[in-house]
Each structure stands twice: as C-alpha cells, then as structure tokens.
Amino acid sequence: MAPAKTSSVRVRVDGQVLALSNLDKVLYPTTGFTKGEVIDYYTRIAPALLPRVADRPLTRKRWPDGVHKQPFFEKNAPRGTPEWVRTVTIPSPGSTRGTEDVEYVVVDKLPTLVWLANLAALELHVPQWKVGPRGGIRKPDLLVIDLDPGPPADLVQCCEVALLLRDLFEADDLRAWPKTSGSKGMQLYVPLVETPGEATSGYAKRLAEQLAGEHPKLVVATMTRAARPGKVFLDWSQNNPAKTTVAAYSLRGNETPTVSTPLTWDEVDGCRRAADLTFSPDEVLDRVESLGDLFADLGSAPQRLP
Template sequence: MAGENVLVAVEGRQLRLSNLDKILYPEYGFSKGEVINYYSRIAPVLLPHLVDRPVTLRRYPNGVDGMSFYEKNTARHTPDWVRTVTVETPGSSTGRDTLDFAIICDLPTMVWAANLAALELHIPQWTVGPRGARHNPDRLVFDLDPGPPATIVECTRVATLLRDALTADGLDPYAKTSGSKGMQLYCAISTTAPEQTSDYAKALAERLAAENSDLVVAKMAKNLRPGKVFIDWSQNNPYKTTVAPYSLRARPAPTVSTPLTWAEVEACERPEDLVFTADEVLDRVDEHGDLFAGLLRKDPPALTGTKARHRKPH
C-alpha cells in the first residue's frame, strides 16, 4: 500500500518509512522505496563526501513532477540522533541569521533523509568542526554549464582545458557529471582564507575564456552563453552549495551526479555517453570503487601562489 508505514532498524536506530510504493519518477517508474534502496546501497562511497558538511536537502514529496523545496533548517520532527549544526546564514531568504543544518554522517541519517523524499543532496566546499566551527574551504569546484545548443560534449572539452591548467598548478582534478546537463570539476585543497578559492577560480576561468573565446565564457550573462560553456567559478562562494557526488537528480529518469574517469571525459561524443541512472552507478561503483576517493586525501596541496599566472593576457 502506498500509504503504509514500515518500521525498520538501521544500525540500531528505529525509523518509520512511509509511502514506499509511491512513484517519484513517473516516466521511469522509480519509487520512493527504490530511492531509499539506492541511497542505502551507495552510502559506503557517498557518506565520506558528506561527513562534517552541512547538507541542504532538495525535497520532492510528490515526485519530480511535483513541487519541490530546499530544506536547510531541520524540521521540529527531526530525530534527536541526527547531528545538526548551527551555521551563520547572512542574507538568508528566511530572514534568520543562523539555520540548523543536518549533517549526514551515517547510514541511519541517510535513510532518514531519503524517506523525506530528499532526492538531491547539496553541500558546501567546507566542513565544520566537532563543535560546529566552520573551517576554511577544502574543495575547489568549477561548475561547467553548457548554453544550448552546446551540451555536455562541449563541457568535456572545457574540462580537459581546466584539467591541464589545474595540473600545471600542482592540483589533482576530478570530474563528475552534474546529473543534469553539465559537469563539475573538483580539487582537494587547503586554504588559509575563505575567499581564496573564489579568487583563484575566477582568475583561471577568465584566463581560459580569453584564450578560448569561441568555447568558454566566464560571465553569467545569458546573452554571452549560447553555444558556449560557462565556467561558473562563483560556486566557490562559501554561502553556495553544489550537488554532492552520487546524489540523485530530479530529472525524468533517476540520473545521478556521477564521478567519471578522465578516459570517459576524453571519449565523450554524445550527451548520452555521460548519462547514468541509479542502477548504473551502483554497477560502476562495484567496478571502479569511488572515483572521487582522491578528494578525501589528508594532505591536500595549498592553494597559494597560483593566482598570478592566471591573469588575462594583455
């Protein structure tokens, strides 16, 4: 029955799961129970990328064709065993100076979030300490957004340009699909100030746009973007979030923001080459393990001394 509640035990926690037969992806026939199953099975590779990161849940109670909302502040009915952290949110649309975010650090919390029909998980590029203090960024991210008729195929070309520039700076970039229409590149880094990543990313994006003006734009203006790839460096703003690796996306099919090998990026010829659904991603993890495992390194390179070389040529 779609409305039936099921009581389950997950690593010693009692959870009441509801509406397991409810179809959340109508075109694909993918149910809420299958969403929970996916997140439960992907948890071993997903959880390390969520630990200590306040999560914004994008919830779709009536499926991908229904209304959705971003949930940052944890609701009153949140179990007391879910770890929460109070984060400053100046300029928040709620009018509040702080919000209490959940942190998904274990399997029970993962199942709890999936049961809320939180199809998408969005996280910042920084972590919090054991008492909630916000650390400086430990991730550098570039969001590649194709302007039609450009597709993810053009994004892969820009991704290789970015990879070469980042590698020349001593960084180790990793690529994933957005699970929607674009891509993202990440590097594990260490920083001494919150603005370092944005400054670096902006300078590099502007340099690549100047050198590849037929393919790349570094400004958000819509009129500049048809047929080109926008390198969105602003995702490094400490108050912004990006979809987590292995998160589902609210598309007609249950596509996933999927870590890629560089061989796959280089070989992409059609958009369909880089579309992966939940079942396919589970198979990929069985084959490859976590392709984003390198981001979890304990000794990431410092993001210092690199900005000057990315100034636009005169």
C-alpha cells in the same frame, strides 16, 4: 532494484529505528521509480556518498509529490527531526526564514541518509567547507569549477573544456577530479589544504577568465545569460562559502532518475554524446562495484594553490 512491496514499514538501520512511509509512491513518473527505490539506492551507495557529505552542512532539495510537482529547498532541520540526527547551527543573515541562524542537518551516518531519503530529499547539496566537531566553520578544503553548458552546447562541450582546465591545473601542479552534475553539466574538484574562500574564488575566476580569453567561441566566464548560448559557462562563483554544489552520488530531480557521477579522465576524453556520461542509479551502483569509488582518495590528497 525491485520496487518496494509495502507502503510502510519500520526498519532498524545501524541501531536506529525508522518508520519508512509510502514506499510504493512513484517519485519519477516517467520511469515509475518509487520512494522505496530511492531509499534502496541511497542505502546501497552510502559507503561512497557519506564521505562526500560528512561534516558539511546539508541543503536538501525535496520532491514530496514527485519530480513532476514543485520541489522546495530546505536548509533548516525540519520539524520532527530525530534527536539522534546531527545538526549544527550556523549564523546565516538573510536565511530562508528571515532569522540570523540556520540549523543545518549534517549527514555523517547511514540512518540520517535513510531518514532524508524517506522525506523525498532527492538532491543533496553541500558547501566546499566543513564544520568542526563543535560546529565551528572551517576554511574551504575544496575548489570547484562548475561547467554549465548553454544549449545547444551540452556535456560533450563540457568535457572538451574540462580537459583544457585539467591542463591548467596540471601546469600549477594540481590534480582535479571530474564528475557529472547528473543534469546537463559537470564539475571539477581540486582538494586543498584549508584555504580562505577569497583565495579559492580568486584562483577559479582567474582560470575561467583565462580560458574564456583563449577560447571565446567555446568558453564564457561571465554570468550574463545572453553570452552563454552555445558555450560552456565556467561558474567560478561556486567557491563562494555561501554557495553549495550537488554532492557526488546524489540523485537529481530530473524527469528520469539520474545521478551526479564521478568519472575517469579517460571517460571525459572519450565522450562523444551526452548520453555516454548519463547514469541511472543502477548504473552508478554497478560502476562503484566494478571501478570502485572514483572519489575515494579525494579527501586524502590536499594540495596548495600556487
């Protein structure tokens, strides 16, 4: 992607006029990756990304001064949110502003995605449930298990554990979709018919504890940090309806721009180095062009927990 040549410009995106500012501002100093390139990436990946975040209240992690500076999480729609941006107000006691409600942004179209990219919202995090057209909260339609390696374990060990999890899912007639976190770990997703959150959490916890019992030198299911070094923590608690997980195709705020990337199971099986499954924005765009969207059928394959 060529660097942006202008620092500010007005553009029309699907009928909406946006003012894009400071396009030449470097957000990833190590590589010189600019805000203009962030916007370009999100614009080009939108056909694959939008279905992953549509109808899901969005939590953003923003780096307005670049990834070498302090970021902040943002749940509420920021001041100056355009009227055409879809928002949904959801009861959320103990929210970041101490109020009982949070007005979330819902990214259901390209202009909203570009608007957020212009705000340096590099990371997009969503829950495992959706809201209805009138803002009603639905039951989870995804089960996710987050694989978090404790150094010196890394993505290679995560892939080893992911294959063990795939076997457990298949034994229950469930199909799972893998992706990298874009950072040090990965996630497995199981699309479901709408299922109560306590059921998805309970099932994920049972699998995590089973694997921890069968492979104690490789897997840990407890949140105790002292137990994690050299092992892969299976974070089943991500299925708590109050939690979010980084969306597929989201950038990450690492030293260099990396992307949470859907994988094939052959890639998981063949991983020998963490670098094998670490992808830049350009590489992800090339993957989608050559492989298609590996999560394309995720939403059309609802399953039932045993």
